[in-house]
Amino acid sequence: MTFTRLPDLALRTYGGSVTAASDESFAERDALIRPGPATFQPHTFGARGQVYDGWETRRRREPGHDWAVVRLGLPGVIRGVVIDTAWFKGNYPPYASVEACAAGGHPAPGELDGWVEIVPRSGLGGDRVHEFRVDDPRRFTHVRLNIFPDGGVARLRVHGEVVPDRAFLDGLTVDLAALENGALVTGCSDEFYSSPNNVLAPGLARDQSEGWETARRRDGGNDWLEVALAGPGTVAVAELDTTNLKFNAPGWAALSGADARSSGPGGPRAWFPLLPRTRLQPDTRHRFRLDDPRPVTHARLDIYPDGGLARLRLLGSLLP
Numbered sequence: 001m002t003f004t005r006l007p008d009l010a011l012r013t014y015g016g017s018v019t020a021a022s023d024e025s026f027a028e029r030d031a032l033i034r035p036g037p038a039t040f041q042p043h044t045f046g047a048r049g050q051v052y053d054g055w056e057t058r059r060r061r062e063p064g065h066d067w068a069v070v071r072l073g074l075p076g077v078i079r080g081v082v083i084d085t086a087w088f089k090g091n092y093p094p095y096a097s098v099e100a101c102a103a104g105g106h107p108a109p110g111e112l113d114g115w116v117e118i119v120p121r122s123g124l125g126g127d128r129v130h131e132f133r134v135d136d137p138r139r140f141t142h143v144r145l146n147i148f149p150d151g152g153v154a155r156l157r158v159h160g161e162v163v164p165d166r167a168f169l170d171g172l173t174v175d176l177a178a179l180e181n182g183a184l185v186t187g188c189s190d191e192f193y194s195s196p197n198n199v200l201a202p203g204l205a206r207d208q209s210e211g212w213e214t215a216r217r218r219d220g221g222n223d224w225l226e227v228a229l230a231g232p233g234t235v236a237v238a239e240l241d242t243t244n245l246k247f248n249a250p251g252w253a254a255l256s257g258a259d260a261r262s263s264g265p266g267g268p269r270a271w272f273p274l275l276p277r278t279r280l281q282p283d284t285r286h287r288f289r290l291d292d293p294r295p296v297t298h299a300r301l302d303i304y305p306d307g308g309l310a311r312l313r314l315l316g317s318l319l320p
């Protein structure tokens, strides 16, 4: 699997923040982790110059280089970094590198230490997407983008596997299907309009695009997705949220569970029902108490016949 299929651990909507930068005279650092591709309108000049949807520093007149620190919304193992210089044509940085560090607690940017290089100083082009594979098995909480010597970067994507802090999971009732707890969509019938991992994202979906939406289905079948949960656990409450799906909510949904420890991670899943086929309403947060005490490692959501979902929450507890 290409690393760009993994969640972007730095994404603003996953709780990421650009906490410091050496300079942001031309365009604000926050744009680096905005969802979606960068936009551009030529000949749009503000008080600071041409307006860019990205982070852009001033032309340096002294030695040194510019940098921006990003706190990952979802700490984890970084599998690859994307540096996108979209629309920066005469003002892109010719070189960049990326460092990462792991910090506990809630440090201020200046208190971070133990930086290690995860992308060596590499050449960049203007208005281009650059993908760098990362091969370091450690869990990181922050990254630092260095650009040499200055210029503009539209987006920084930090793809990887979420590794949650177990201290905030063990012995508690948590969302076993949350991206931030380490859950991940492992299979899906259709992602025509938007990614199925969206249903595991933190917070509420602000609009239809922040949920999962499938194409209209014409073959008599039904759409579905499969989630690897945060770990083996029992599910007490299922929340199926169709918020923002007003004319395209599924008519019905069913939920199943499976314990992959009995069949092996790649083996066939022995699904058993957690919630029978149940009628759904558009634009509604549905909550259901489940009463099956069997532990599960995976969940499968079937929607009938198509549509999508804003969020899927599976509240329960991990096995000790």
Ligand SMILES: NC(=O)NC(NC(N)=O)C(=O)[O-]
Residues within 6 Å of the ligand: 026, 048, 049, 050, 051, 052, 056, 059, 090, 091
């Ligand atoms: N935001 C800018 O105006 N940047 C630059 N200039 C133009 N025209 O884009 C530059 O780097 O001097």
